[in-house]
Amino acid sequence: MNQPLDPGAIVTRAEVEDFLYHEAALLDDWKLDDWLALLTDDASYYVPPNDKPDADHRFTLFTVADDIVRLRERIIRLKDPNCHAEYPPSRTRRMISNVRITGVEDGLISVAANFAIFRHRRNEPVREFVGRYRHKLKRTDAGLKIHERRAILDAEELGRMGSVSFLL
């Protein structure tokens, strides 16, 4: 990964796909510290509300709107056995597809993708979280990093999905 630090560098879809698959594998394996290392120091993570999928978290109540400080706290929480909603950790499996590079601006690579996450817990029916990613990636000396991560659910309401207690 000896890519030059060039905001205008063309990034290939294959490169972005490799990155997203790697990220998904870390999350499915609950390697959350390794996942955190994929983020920039000013990263943010959003799950908009189902009724306002394209809204701005400053004016609209989101399901999740983490800056990097709270995101780090979220990882601490998720690793804690007292995170009851995720203990024992859910078994998740992420399918990521329809990956597109939708723009490169100010050194940020806009990426769109679809996701389907299957979440399994003992004695519970499988819960499916389906939607689209809208990420902003940044090329650094250490490879691609996540600057902004947005997981937008398709469902009209969370409903049977219940809590969004793991990372989408």
Next chain:
Amino acid sequence: MTEYRQGNGSGNGHGSGNGRFVVEDLENLTFSVNRKVFVSDDVLEGEHRAIFDKCWVYVGHASEVKNPNDFRTRQVAGRPVIFCRDRTGTVRALINSCRHRGALVCREREGNARQFYCIYHGWSYNTDGSLKGIPGDDAYPPGYDKTKKGLVPVPRLEHYKDFYFVNFDHDAPDLHTYLAGAKDYIDLIVDQSPSGRMEIISGVQEYDIKANWKLLVENSVDDYHLVTTHSTWLNYMRNSGVNVSPAKGHMLPTKGFGLDLGNGHLTTDNPNYRGRPVAKWIAVYGEEAKADIDAIRKELVERLGEARAARVADTNRNLCVFPNLVINDGSSVTVRNFFPVSPGHMRVTAWALGPVEETEAQRARRLHAFLTFYGPGGFATPDDVAALELAQQGFAAWREVPWSDLSRGMGSSQEQLATDEGHLRVFWRKWSELMEARP
């Protein structure tokens, strides 16, 4: 605590809650709820008739239908309802069912419409519910009275300070009487706005919990569970520089109370430690927010005086309006209500509430503070959901383990702490009274 009311006794010395499912033993100081009430279809049917069809049930906030012809569709006590403001500005709650053959006449979640229109045969209605038109109306007999074919309004619709409630019982007492002491606590929430106008903020959280609806009533006001269920949230606060060490002799950082507000309504009333957007700074807000919080505080003092300002800004309350409206005025303000789908399944709707005057920075801070604790992606609510779902799973053995225990604090003849269960017993006594009275 001038608002304090005894949450423990019932006045007659025998425990008004006593019945088939709720047993209060004032001799041995125990309070028990039979777990059948969480699993039985018969009990749920009884609740629909004796509680949801008789009590005032929250439908929406005036700010959700700001302009003439604004509407929201929602399920209220199992019925499809259009909550709207008509052309002339009157707020309405109409049954969303065509008078002709029953189909919903409004399918969108929200919007602004000049009419409601049935896609089946084309009957249309004005936003005040009156019938607007029938295609081919010459086929109806002479004397067919179209003025009597409007959308049916919910029998009663009243509001207190913009919180609208419906009642399916024509003969129910008026809302203000019904709300009793809960009004004082709604006042404390509304006083956060300089103009007395709060608004529902855009973005709704709608999620299911696989547990009986009454468990969320208990959970919403139960401070006993905070330390165990929410230790990861407490860690987060601690890591952020907020002092969450228990006060001497208490389970929580401050000594709070659980209060009986009459008519089955109840609240916690706690000195704040967890920060309040109006207006108590904590480190989570960041240094840059200090001056702004001070300014909000100053406005409160100027408008309300020192004592009332302190009451608004330095105390938290988790308010339950019987049977199923909860307003948590703590880290932020959340309005949530919930209805049973089946004995073991509820559907929750939650909103954020804030003063209409808030600046962008204040609103952003309020929403950020909301998500530190509340909601399906918050640091606390998912663990509440987990606890409630585990309880529901345990209730499968209700025949072998028939009784839940809510005796905490019964030995205390004076005040009931928020970590006691005196305020939970308030709910159960009212629940039992209504359920025992049904035919």
